[in-house]
Amino acid sequence: MNDRVFLITGASSGIGAATARAAHRQGYQLALAARSTDKLGSLVQEFGPEKALALTCDVTDMDAQQAMVDQTLERFGRIDVVFANAGMGGSPGGFSSADHRVWRDMLMTNVYGVGLTIQAALPALRRSQGHILLTGSAAGRTTIPGSMYSASKWAVTGIGYNLREELRGSGIRVTLIEPGMVDTPFFDQPPETALKDRDIANAVMYAVSQPEHVDVNEILVRPTPAPE
Numbered sequence: 001m002n003d004r005v006f007l008i009t010g011a012s013s014g015i016g017a018a019t020a021r022a023a024h025r026q027g028y029q030l031a032l033a034a035r036s037t038d039k040l041g042s043l044v045q046e047f048g049p050e051k052a053l054a055l056t057c058d059v060t061d062m063d064a065q066q067a068m069v070d071q072t073l074e075r076f077g078r079i080d081v082v083f084a085n086a087g088m089g090g091s092p093g094g095f096s097s098a099d100h101r102v103w104r105d106m107l108m109t110n111v112y113g114v115g116l117t118i119q120a121a122l123p124a125l126r127r128s129q130g131h132i133l134l135t136g137s138a139a140g141r142t143t144i145p146g147s148m149y150s151a152s153k154w155a156v157t158g159i160g161y162n163l164r165e166e167l168r169g170s171g172i173r174v175t176l177i178e179p180g181m182v183d184t185p186f187f188d189q190p191p192e193t194a195l196k197d198r199d200i201a202n203a204v205m206y207a208v209s210q211p212e213h214v215d216v217n218e219i220l221v222r223p224t225p226a227p228e
Contacts, residue, residue, distance in 0.1 A: 010086030059113030094146020129171030
């Protein structure tokens with residue numbers, strides 16, 4: 001396992017950072033990408049610079065995504081797992097009055113950015129017959145009034161399904177990770193009943209730890225409802 005390489009976008013905090021720690025415990029070498037490397041530096045120190053690489057990447061920029069992949073390959077020589085995890089939330093107001101500029105940035109990150117990560121990483125994953133995971137959401141499986149964020153995660157669900165069909169027979173596995181409410185920096189106020197970021201990291205590692213003949217298509221994880 002110590003030569004296998006795990007690339008994570010949105011790795012500086014929350015689910016991304018928790019997944020990095022879980023993958024480190026299982027012996028992966030790590031390529032950690034985020035818009036800013038400030039927080040990534042502490043993770044690299046935690047894991048050791050020989051085991052982890054910090055990468056600056058705006059996921060809405062294909063040149064930045066390609067540089068992220070190229071630098072990972074230059075450093076480690078291969079990529080075995082890609083976790084397209086970078087994302088952002090919307091703004092209140094529904095379709096009537098939400099900030100349309102936030103919509104643009106969110107859709108570019110949550111949908112277009114995921115597509116760019118896939119396209120940039122696929123050549124390396126074809127060589128390794130690797131695994132790609134996408135951070136979807138329980139919100140991408142249900143109707144939420146006025147939520148463009150939910151719509152963006154419906155799009156991620158579609159990307160996962162359609163990518164799996166494109167890659168059928170290639171040996172590459174595709175997994176949608178679909179969390180319910182998670183207590184991460186994504187929210188200004190911690191939700192009363194929520195999963196922990198490490199709970200989602202555990203789901204990711206479950207999927208990637210399966211034998212090659214097992215393709216975990218989707219993992220939907222919700223918090224246990226509070227007692228009434």
